[in-house]
Amino acid sequence: VGLGLSIVERIGRILGALNHPNIAHLLEAGQGQDGVPYLAMEFVDGETIDRWCQARSLVLRDRIALFIKVCAAVEYAHSNLVIHRDLKPVNILIGASGEPKLLDFGIAKLLDADAGKTRAATATRAMTLAYASPEQIEGKPASMRSDMYSLGIVLYKMLAGRLPFDLTLSPAALSARIILGNLPAPGEAMPDLPPLFDVVFARATARDPELRYPSWEDFAADLRTIALVEPD
Numbered sequence: 001v002g003l004g005l006s007i008v009e010r011i012g013r014i015l016g017a018l019n020h021p022n023i024a025h026l027l028e029a030g031q032g033q034d035g036v037p038y039l040a041m042e043f044v045d046g047e048t049i050d051r052w053c054q055a056r057s058l059v060l061r062d063r064i065a066l067f068i069k070v071c072a073a074v075e076y077a078h079s080n081l082v083i084h085r086d087l088k089p090v091n092i093l094i095g096a097s098g099e100p101k102l103l104d105f106g107i108a109k110l111l112d113a114d115a116g117k118t119r120a121a122t123a124t125r126a127m128t129l130a131y132a133s134p135e136q137i138e139g140k141p142a143s144m145r146s147d148m149y150s151l152g153i154v155l156y157k158m159l160a161g162r163l164p165f166d167l168t169l170s171p172a173a174l175s176a177r178i179i180l181g182n183l184p185a186p187g188e189a190m191p192d193l194p195p196l197f198d199v200v201f202a203r204a205t206a207r208d209p210e211l212r213y214p215s216w217e218d219f220a221a222d223l224r225t226i227a228l229v230e231p232d
Contacts, residue, residue: 065229067223
């Protein structure tokens with residue numbers, strides 16, 4: 001709602017170029033007879049990644065292996081100049097095959113490959129507060145490292161079964177808490193986690209985007225090393 005047709009066409013071109021087994025395919029983009037623009041995506045019948053892990057009591061190694069597949073899908077999107085900007089468990093579903101599918105690129109952004117900047121692919125600022133990076137909350141341009149922050153929060157939820165902050169806070173208080181940084185480590189919620197997970201989480205969700213992992217390969221490599229997950 002509220003998106004102009006030209007914007008929907010732009011998003012359609014962006015998403016139509018994505019061809020990855022862990023990213024839901026765009027089926028159609030256009031405008032209905034009532035003038036409302038729409039995006040039709042592949043239907044994925046599955047559970048959110050955090051609930052899927054919990055329901056099956058997955059061991060740590062299997063959770064990390066699943067998470068790394070999601071990271072690979074996000075890395076692929078970034079290599080095609082797309083930032084997601086709204087990564088969260090409800091946008092990462094696990095189907096009957098046990099494979100994750102990344103959904104909802106409706107608020108994706110197109111990266112400027114030459115200048116390293118971003119051009120808005122939507123006319124409105126959209127995000128999910130609990131998974132948004134500090135820079136998104138502050139209204140600054142989102143980047144590839146904004147997606148990394150959000151996936152760091154997803155990882156915490158997958159491991160600890162809850163978020164690293166109190167959701168009873170008001171939106172203003174929660175925003176201030178996220179902007180402040182210094183999130184509690186996963187080990188505080190799950191003492192059995194290898195201590196180095198706290199280091200990995202802190203780096204992925206650093207307050208300053210420049211202090212986060214420089215690449216998805218580095219992030220995944222540390223996770224594989226700690227959880228003893230073999231590369232694909």
